[in-house]
Amino acid sequence: MLLEERFSRILHLLKQKGTVSVTELSSLLHTSESTIRRDIAALSRQGKLKKVYGGAKAVDSTILTSEFDVQTKSAMNVEEKTKIAQYAATTIQNDDFVYIDAGTTTLLMLDYIDAPNAVFVTNGIPHAKKLIQKGYQAYVTGGQIKLATEAIVGAESVQSIQKYNFTKCFMGTNGIDIKRGFTTPNIDEALIKGEAVRRSYMAYVLADHTKFRQVSSVTFASLSDACIITDQLNFKEFEEYTVIKAVNTDHQ
Amino acid sequence: MLLEERFSRILHLLKQKGTVSVTELSSLLHTSESTIRRDIAALSRQGKLKKVYGGAKAVDSTILTSEFDVQTKSAMNVEEKTKIAQYAATTIQNDDFVYIDAGTTTLLMLDYIDAPNAVFVTNGIPHAKKLIQKGYQAYVTGGQIKLATEAIVGAESVQSIQKYNFTKCFMGTNGIDIKRGFTTPNIDEALIKGEAVRRSYMAYVLADHTKFRQVSSVTFASLSDACIITDQLNFKEFEEYTVIKAVNTDHQ
C-alpha cells in the first residue's frame, strides 16, 4: 500500500473515531507498527493530527471552513442578533471611521451597512474580507491570529490601532454587569477591545438579552464607556448607567 | 496504446481510487514501469495529479480552491515548486525570526518547516493560519486585505513590519531580470516585499525556472539583495549577480 494511501486512511479513521491506537491501525492497514509509528510522526509534523501515547488524536481542523465555522455557536438567537445587527448598521454614516470588533454579531451587521465612503478597521479576518468584498475600504489590525474565531489579538494588535481615532466602534461582549462592566473570557481579546473603545468617539456594544447580568473573566470597558444595542431590556437598573437601545420594544 | 489514452485512464483510475501504484498501473495498462513513471511525471508537471513515492495521488481540488483562487496559476510546475519549497524550509533554524511573503510558493514551504522555536511574521492570511495550526508563534501584518490572494498589503502593512529585524525572509516573485531585479505586477505588493527584504539579514526569493528573464511592472529588490532558490538555472549569467541555489541540479 502506498504511503499516501495510508496517510489518508489514517486521517479518515481519525475523523470518524477521534482517536485511534497504533495497534489498531497496524492490523487495520495490514502493516507493521514501526510503519504506523512513522506515519503518525510524519502526519503530526504536518499538523494533520496530534500524536498521543499509544496512538493518535484528531486535531480540530478549521483550515477549510475559513469563513463560517463559528456557525454552530452563532446559530442561537439568530433573529434577535439580526435585528440588533440591522439597527447597529444604520448608525454608520458616510463620513465615519469605524472599528469593527471580531465576532459573529458584528459580522452580521456588515450585511446591512450602507455608507459607501465609510472606512473600516477590524481585527476579524472574515469581517475584513466581507467589507472588501462589498467594496469598502477596510483594514485589518496586525498581530496573532486566534484560530477558533479568526480574530487577531495580542499586544501587537493593540499597538496597531493606537494611531487611529475612530468615530464609532462596534463591539461584541460575553457579559454585561453593572459592577464589572463589559467582560470577555480572554485577556488578549479584552486588551484590544478595551483599546478600541478608548480610541472611539462613540462606542456601541452589541448584545442580546442573555448577556445581561453575566460576568466573564476580564473586563474591557465599564458600562458608561459604551452604548448598548440589544433586543430586549429585561433589567431596568442598567438604564441608570448608560444609554441602551432595545430594538424590539422601541418605536416599531 | 496511445499516450493520451494512458493519461486519461490513469486519471480516471485516480478519480476512482484516490491513489494508485506504479506496479498496478503497469499491469493494468500493459506497459512498462518506465513508461508509467514518465506518464506520472508528465501529469504531475501539469498539476493533474500528485506524484508520491510508489505511485500517484489524486489532487484534492477542494482544498486548493478554498485556500486560494489562484488555482490555475499555481497548478503549473507543482513538482518544481514543491522541491523549491522543501529546500527553502530546511534553511529555517530554531532561533530564526522569519518573514514569510504571501503567495502559493511560500505557502507550500510551511509544510516542511521543522524549527519549533522559530517565530514568524507574514502578510498572508492562509500562511498565518497554517503556522498557528502547526503550533508556531505567528503574526500577521496589519493593513488592507487583497481578496484574490488573501494577502495584506498597503502602506499600513509596510509600517507594521518596520519595527522588526528578521533573520530571514522568504519571498515570491513574478519576474527575475538582471537589470530590473525582482519584479511583481502590483505596486502595493512591491512596497511590502521591498520593506521585508530590507529588514532581513538574509533574503531568499523562491522562483521556478520560468521566472527568469521575466519583467513585471514594479521592482521590489535588486538581484544582489536576495539569494534565489529555484529548480533549475538555465541562464548562467545570473550567477554573476547573486547566490543561486538550484535544487534539481546541484549535488542533488
Next chain:
DNA sequence: GAAAGAAAATGATTGACATTGATTGAAAAT
C-alpha cells in the same frame, strides 16, 4: 509512393536512494 533520416516513445538496466519490518534498550504508563 518508397527509402532514408530525424525525432519521439518505449522498455530494460543500473546504481542511488527511500521505505519497510524486525529488533533493541530506553522511556512512559499502570
Next chain:
DNA sequence: ATTTTCAATCAATGTCAATCATTTTCTTTC
C-alpha cells in the same frame, strides 16, 4: 515492578531518475 509504547538502528526490499538500445512515428528527399 511489570507491561506497554517509544525512538533508533539495521538489513532487506522496493522505488527512483538517468541512461541506453530498440522500436515506432513523423519528415524529408528522391
